[in-house]
Amino acid sequence: MRIVVLTGAGISAESGVPTFRDADGLWEGHRVEDVATPAAYDAQPAVVHQFYDARRAALAGVEPNPAHLALARLERAWGDDLLVVTQNIDDLHERAGSTRVLHMHGSLRSALCRACGSRVEWEGDLGHFPPCPACHRLELRPDVVWFGEIPYELDRIFGALERADLFVSVGTSGAVYPAAGFVQAAAAYGARTLELNLEPSEGSHFFDEARHGRAGELVPAWVDELLG
Ligand SMILES: [Zn+2]
Secondary structure, three states, X not given: OOEEEEEOHHHHHOOOOOOOOOOOOEEOOEEHHHHOOXXXXXXXXXXXXXXXXXXXXXXXXXXXXXXXXXXHHHHXXXXXXXXXXXXXXXXXXXXXXXXXXXXXXXEEEEEEEOOOOOEXXXXXXXXXXXXXXXXXXXXXXXXXXXXXXXXXXXXXXXXXXXXXXXXXXXXXXXXXXXXXXXXXXXXXXXXXXEEEEOOOOOOHHHOOEXXXXXXXXXXXXXXXXXXX
């Protein structure tokens, strides 16, 4: 059985990672249009760098939760037939032990060169405009997909959805496309679909089955069922 798991902000929120889908519509006090668009970066690159540098530094203060750990445990048992697609830019899946993870919205642990297009692993800050390791120009930006940009890996993701027998959505609002459309794509290709979310998402009715509660409880229970 081939499984694709989509994860969103809800799974990271249970580790204490702040998300911009919180009630006030702000992301750590910032309007999304001020820190998550190409126009914002063009207008105020230092402000945008400061924001993502703080998010990257904050990763040191959070840990994977039982939902991340359960998905890593499933990968160890399921191997290549499990793919995790995440909308999250943190590294909690990797730190839990998952290796087959596609970051469709980019990663805080990566920098993107606007001059040569290189994507390089990155641990420290970018706000001091360090040179690109590949071309040495001072054009490194956060390797995060901003509003108005095309998500990464869509070909591989839709290829995996086409082959999937089971599609599971964990901690996603079902409001952000194209990820919100994955359930319908997977179903059209013949997969069974399951939602694991704190509350019914906007697309909850598209799923064959929906379970509502904390990811840290629902995901380990679901993995236990699979591994029987
Ligand atoms: Zn470069």
